[in-house]
Every structure is written in C-alpha cells, then in structure tokens.
Amino acid sequence: MNLLITGTSGLLGGRIAEYADSRGDTVFSGYLTHQPTFGLPLKLDITSPQSVSEAFRRARPDVVFHTAAITGVDRCEWERDLALQVNVEGTRNVAEAARDAGAYLVFLSSDYVFDGSKGLYKEDDARNPVNFLGKTKVLAEDAVRSSGARHLVARTSFVFGSREARAEANFALWALRKLKAHAPFRVVSDQFITPTYDRNLVMMLFEAAERRLEGTLHLAGATRLSKYDFAFSIAKFFGLDWEVMIPSSRGEIGWIAERPTDSSLDTSRARALLENKPMEIGESLRRLREEIPG
C-alpha cells in the first residue's frame, strides 16, 4: 500500500509511519521543519496547494493519514491566522488533493470540537467548541466532508506514549519526568478526558483504513478520567511517589485558552466495529511501562 502521512515529525504521525514501515508499506513521510525518522521524508507545506499537489504526484497514495496541524491549544488562541491557514485551509488542500487522486483520506480530529458540558460524546453529538483549536477542527471536519474525498474523520483525545514530542504534548512523559524529579507540581483535577495510548490508536487507524470505513469515528482510550487521576495512575504503575502532585483547578494553571470540562469520547461505535478495540487505561499503562522500563 502507498501511504502519504502528513505531520510525520509529530507525535502521532511518527508512530503511524513507524508502524507502516514495519509492515512493509511504501511510506511517504510528510514534514514541514523536522525531518522524520521513518519512511521516505517528503517536505510538504500543507498551506501551499502547489506543495500538496507535488507531494501527491510523488507519493501516488492509496491512503492518506492527515495528522499535520497546529496543535498547541494556547498557541491557536494567539496565532489564529496561522491556525486557520494550517488546520482549515491546509486540511482543505489535502482533502481536495485526495479527492483528485482517488485516495482514501483519514483525517485526525479532536475531542475539542465539543464544549465539555456533557462528556462521553458520541459521534453524532452537537459540536460546540470552547476554544480556537476546537473551532479550527470543526471547520476542518466540514472541509473534509464537503471535499468529495472518500474519507474517515477520526476524533481522538489526549494521545500519549513513549515517543518524545513537543513540550508537554505527550502528557505521560511530562508527568513521568516531573514525578521522577520528585519536586511538587500541579495537575488539573477538574478536566476529564479519555487518554489514548498511541500504539492502540495506530492499530485502530490502520484497521479502519484497510477496511475503508467512512464517516466519523471516535478512536480513543476506553477510560474516562481526570488529568489528575491519569497522572495518579501513571505514578502507581511506575511505582513513583504521587504525593508530589498538587491537585489544581484549570483556573490555577493560568492557561490562555479555555479547556472543555469533560471532552471524553464515547468509543462504543469503535468497540462494536473494530477487531482492535479501544484500550482500558490499565492495559495502556501496562504496555507503556514495558516500553519505558525503570
């Protein structure tokens, strides 16, 4: 299978490329500034229609995993033009190129399309983002749906794993570093999420892509918990002292962008459809511990 992955230098795109490489797929690894480790590196600026069509000409993909985005929640708030250009117009460029090439597109969207007033959101629940990142994802989902490309909108939530990523993007590694440093640190206790182990997400994404599933699917972890409880579970699994964690409200952290109170995703559709099921947090952390011994 010929694959084109955007955002391969990122947390998730890198994992997708690593797995695709190990399967023997032909992997074109799109990146903007940081050359990725897996697959055939392909410099690609998704905001440029020329750059996108050149990438499609070279890769001739059967399947496109579109993960590239401006993902910093606060960054999207203060760099709104850039967030619109990359997350919305960039996604439109990729979707239209996929349509023209007859490629199947998997677009990575986010739990932040929801306002967080309810939690355990189903695929068809009303979207109502509370921050600009979420707004760009709503517009990007709409651009994919109206592009005419054969597609899946895969919404995920709070991805973690052993792969280094942009500062704090990988909460598990961030929390582990803090816990090992044994100095007190704040963790938010009034925000609820469905943490998603990256390798589990990759397996679900590949199965969905191989079966060419279409529409919208929530591909996330199976356990809803607060960020504090997630960090607490990490401490327990790694045998670290959790008492250095200070439970804090979102207000005490001083973020710029609003965070939804409970953006956890209901993954029952994925559980019913897929052989690779959304993983419970205990199993995810057990596997993470095997990846990061000591």
Ligand SMILES: NC(=O)c1ccc[n+]([C@@H]2O[C@H](COP(=O)([O-])OP(=O)(O)OC[C@H]3O[C@@H](n4cnc5c(N)ncnc54)[C@H](OP(=O)(O)O)[C@@H]3O)[C@@H](O)[C@H]2O)c1
């Ligand atoms: N991580 C999560 O917890 C989470 C949760 C929900 C949804 N998602 C979604 O999943 C996807 C992947 O997230 P992630 O955490 O893996 O992202 P990430 O680590 O922040 O990586 C973002 C990637 O986008 C690339 N990029 C930025 N601007 C670009 C442009 N103009 N043209 C081409 N590439 C560009 C970056 O390339 P360079 O580094 O080379 O500049 C980088 O590879 C995103 O769509 C995100 O919204 C993630």
